[in-house]
Amino acid sequence: MLPKADSVDVLLLLEGTFPYVAGGVSSWVNQIIRGYPQLRFGAIFIGSQSSDYGAMRYALPDNLVHLDVVYLAENKPTSKIRPTKVKADPKMMAQVKRMHELFQTDIRHPDCPHLFSSTMDEAHAGGKLSHETFLHSEAAWEQIKDSYLRYSTDPSFVDYFWTIRTIHTPLWRLREIAQNCPKARIYHSVSTGYAGVLGLLLKHKNPRPYILSEHGIYVKERKIDLYQAQWIKDNRSVFDHDPSQVSYYRQIWIRFFEHLGYLTYQAADHIVALYEANRQRQLADGAPPERTSNIPNGIDIERFAPLRALRPATPPPVLCLIGRVVPIKDIKTFIRSMRSVVARLPEAQAWIAGPEEEDPDYAQECHELAERLGLAHCIKFMGFQKLTDILPQVGLVVLSSISEALPLVILEGYAAGVPTVSTDVGSCRQLVYGLSGDDAALGASGRIVRIADPEALGAAALELLTDDAAWQSASQAAIRRVEAYYAQHMMFDRYRELYTEGMAWQA
Numbered sequence: 001m002l003p004k005a006d007s008v009d010v011l012l013l014l015e016g017t018f019p020y021v022a023g024g025v026s027s028w029v030n031q032i033i034r035g036y037p038q039l040r041f042g043a044i045f046i047g048s049q050s051s052d053y054g055a056m057r058y059a060l061p062d063n064l065v066h067l068d069v070v071y072l073a074e075n076k077p078t079s080k081i082r083p084t085k086v087k088a089d090p091k092m093m094a095q096v097k098r099m100h101e102l103f104q105t106d107i108r109h110p111d112c113p114h115l116f117s118s119t120m121d122e123a124h125a126g127g128k129l130s131h132e133t134f135l136h137s138e139a140a141w142e143q144i145k146d147s148y149l150r151y152s153t154d155p156s157f158v159d160y161f162w163t164i165r166t167i168h169t170p171l172w173r174l175r176e177i178a179q180n181c182p183k184a185r186i187y188h189s190v191s192t193g194y195a196g197v198l199g200l201l202l203k204h205k206n207p208r209p210y211i212l213s214e215h216g217i218y219v220k221e222r223k224i225d226l227y228q229a230q231w232i233k234d235n236r237s238v239f240d241h242d243p244s245q246v247s248y249y250r251q252i253w254i255r256f257f258e259h260l261g262y263l264t265y266q267a268a269d270h271i272v273a274l275y276e277a278n279r280q281r282q283l284a285d286g287a288p289p290e291r292t293s294n295i296p297n298g299i300d301i302e303r304f305a306p307l308r309a310l311r312p313a314t315p316p317p318v319l320c321l322i323g324r325v326v327p328i329k330d331i332k333t334f335i336r337s338m339r340s341v342v343a344r345l346p347e348a349q350a351w352i353a354g355p356e357e358e359d360p361d362y363a364q365e366c367h368e369l370a371e372r373l374g375l376a377h378c379i380k381f382m383g384f385q386k387l388t389d390i391l392p393q394v395g396l397v398v399l400s401s402i403s404e405a406l407p408l409v410i411l412e413g414y415a416a417g418v419p420t421v422s423t424d425v426g427s428c429r430q431l432v433y434g435l436s437g438d439d440a441a442l443g444a445s446g447r448i449v450r451i452a453d454p455e456a457l458g459a460a461a462l463e464l465l466t467d468d469a470a471w472q473s474a475s476q477a478a479i480r481r482v483e484a485y486y487a488q489h490m491m492f493d494r495y496r497e498l499y500t501e502g503m504a505w506q507a
Helices: 024-035 090-105 111-121 131-136 138-151 157-179 193-205 218-228 248-267 276-284 301-310 331-344 360-372 387-393 408-415 428-433 454-465 468-485 488-504
Strands: 007-015 041-047 064-071 183-189 210-214 270-273 292-294 318-322 349-353 379-381 396-399 420-423 446-449
Touching (some): 007 193, 007 488, 024 041, 024 408, 064 157, 090 111, 111 193, 131 138, 138 157, 157 248, 218 248, 270 276, 301 387, 301 408, 301 468, 318 331, 331 349, 331 360, 331 454, 360 379, 387 408, 396 454, 408 468, 420 454, 454 468
Parallel strands (some): 007 183, 041 064, 210 270, 318 396, 396 420
């Protein structure tokens, strides 16, 4: 049974993370809840459909007193009764039309947040914009047809129609969720997207402080996913198809998440990034500057520091990628990099420590690539591992990702004295070489390489693993940097300020 409560201090809004998905964001959520045992937390887990998730990956903290699990794409039983014709309210449909016109032409128009909120006020059974109105009214049908004729560059109306239905339908589910959530003194979303809009709806229903913490930039990460998605239609002929142009339906999905991001930024009272480059991206995407700040991740150094005494006298020839086996982690580049590593260091091993369930097809491709390259003997797919067990055996923590924020696994490796080799994504350059001034003076705690460059990744790993002095220097810099700037208590102090301010807020 899931824990239930009528009210909580902090209601966390979580899309595809804790407690059903392992990873850096989920670990951070678990860390935050446990870091404030005096607060009563609630959480809303938002997923696609139940078949995409297995059992919980985390034990629920005692102070998580409420948990709802909702799936936006779950197929509900359909009625065999033919739907009756629904009459739409003309004023409401005019408002919907105006809102969509602004979303197409001027998303930053000051009317956009108000139009969205007031529209969602009526998005319920018996409201002027019920789901049945959207699905079955003639007015909704006419608006979809008009929008297709005005904007679509794809010849298939059928695909356009179903794309519009698929994109919009979760909004009615989110509105329903907002109506049934426990009361909270603070709303705290860990992304924009669906979780972010749920925060907007909750704040509109019950005005309370709303904190948004973005680890990666959600819109950027969804764009990466959408560019790679095979399920999005592209009906252009070979003569119409310009490979440099994104297909129209891909553009629709991208704009949808851009709109959700902008609306979330306007609703949030505090918008937190992990590092300055991401804060600048938030500003570029419409976040009000006065509401933004940086709070880096922090880790429990005391948990990992004893591991330093357990490692061998010389760096182990083990390269370990700790993360989910999914395309955004670019596991294949890590696998390919091992060709040059084992050519010079035959005893080297590559460990891939992370779950494979999220994208089984990609995981299978990674296994097949290791076999095809003749590297199966030195590449181990280990599944989810306890970091305190494996870090003493590791010479380097490796990240080959094409997108990251401020990776906890690098910091956890640092606390255990393990340097890193990482692609130049997110804050990884900052973590390796430091910010200007005292941080940079600590020295390099690893190496940074280009994205999707297996030769450079292998060369950087060899540079450290075959030079004991270079490895020791990087290890000492790693320890000094994590202790000076990324201790858990520093992060807790900053969020304690936000929570304390929120608790004191009066309507």
